[in-house]
């Protein structure tokens with residue numbers, strides 16, 4: 001179902017779970033960025049109230065995920081750390097086309113890829129997390145992020161020729177796989 005061009009290295013989950021507090025804090029920051037990114041995308045669809053409404057609903061879900069991450073942090077006596085650089089997202093955004101029309105398509109497809117990689121890794125975490133409640137939380141998040149992945153792919157196919165969007169998704173997925181393969185394994189989702 002997912003468009004990813006690679007599967008996650010099995011060594012990643014071991015490193016990610018070495019520091020569950022850092023992992024959860026980093027994931028909270030990712031959820032916050034996803035909410036802000038969805039809201040910022042509404043600017044590109046200012047004349048399309050249907051799409052703006054769908055993006056607003058998606059932003060609300062990401063904000064709920066952010067809040068839930070914060071609640072899980074608090075419950076365990078952990079804290080939210082200031083979000084640092086996100087080399088994964090930054091490198092992916094650099095891969096976006098610079099001309100206006102293709103830039104929007106690429107932005108949507110990059111959002112889809114980030115959702116797809118999150119879904120893949122949340123599934124792994126849901127199977128391996130030693131904290132049963134956080135394992136279930138990852139499972140719940142995974143289901144919503146998979147829906148977001150499909151939403152962004154569909155939206156990209158609405159702003160351009162669907163065949164072009166599909167071909168571009170395949171190209172960007174290859175770049176995403178290279179970026180993921182080159183990143184160190186840390187207690188973070190990407």
Ligand SMILES: [Fe+2]
Pocket residue numbers: 031034061062065141144145
């Ligand atoms: Fe989310």
Ligand SMILES: [Fe+2]
Pocket residue numbers: 034062115144145148
């Ligand atoms: Fe999402």
